[in-house]
Amino acid sequence: MTITKRKKRKVNLKAKLDTQFSFFIRARDAMPSGYAKCISCGKIHFWRDLQCGHYMSRRYMATRFDEDNCHAQCVACNMFNQGNIQGYRRGLLEKIGEKRINLIEVKAMSMTRQYSDFEYKELIKYYKLRTEKLRKEKGI
DSSP, X not given: OOXXXXXXXXXXXXXXXXXXXXXXXXXXXXXXXXXXXXXXXXXXXXXXXXXXXXXXXXXXXXXXXOTTTEEEEOHIIIIISTTOHHHHHHHHHHHTOHHHHHHHXXXXXXXXXXXXXXXXXXXXXXXXXXXXXHHHHHXX
């Protein structure tokens, strides 16, 4: 297999995991009504209209798929307000507390992470199952 094909497959697996993880995060944060609150501004939106916002940027692979680092976030905050990080941090303080925020920050800045194809595939399956379970439980 050529290097180009290997890189392309890994990128596709990362993109698939990004998509599945995003569905999970938004379903996790949704109420049984199907609505969820943006972590940064507090506005309520239908869960499918939200995005998976990251406190520490997705470029930090050590926290890219960390459930404490990722929460439902509206498009306005995530895309047009550079993540509204100050609002995000306030929302995180309320939701997970200072200690866990500090752990996310340290993990992102001090660790590197590379996933194998096997890990990507297993995580895709794992989050797909968790998302399906949440959607059934919440009726969304």
